[in-house]
Amino acid sequence: MQSPETVNPCITCGACCATYRASFYWAEADDRPGGTVPVEVTEKLNDFRRVMRGTNQKNPRCIALLGEIGKSVGCSIYELRSSVCRDFDVSWIHGVRNERCDQARIAWGLEPLPAPCMAPETSPDDPQHTAPPNRPPLPRAA
Known part of the structure; x- marks a missing residue:
């Protein structure tokens, strides 16, 4: 079972769709060699795009969107x-905000996704503290 933090938020959103x-x-489209998108769910936009x-x-x-936006899609x-x-x-998803994702969510009355929480930093005096890579350990206070 996945924890709530690892569930893909797209399966409860669908706002972008x-x-x-x-386009x-x-x-x-699958009516062309190598195409995959079922042509029957597309329409022509212009000579180059569907x-x-x-x-x-x-x-x-x-x-192709199934379900209820903001609930289960x-x-x-x-x-x-x-x-x-x-x-x-x-x-x-890659540590970068997607403004268009946030705008679509807002348009559907959903909150933008929050930035991921960063692990709390430890104090150099904390016994669990480790020095960042390629840096000597910080001296401990006497």
């Missing part, structure tokens, strides 16, 4: 999703 247009290079159905409208919601084509979906990082 119902806020932004998901990608047309050859990513979009996920439902995302190119005033109130977007990707056709999933992607019906997750393993076949486009590069734009694969490249959209949840805030703080």
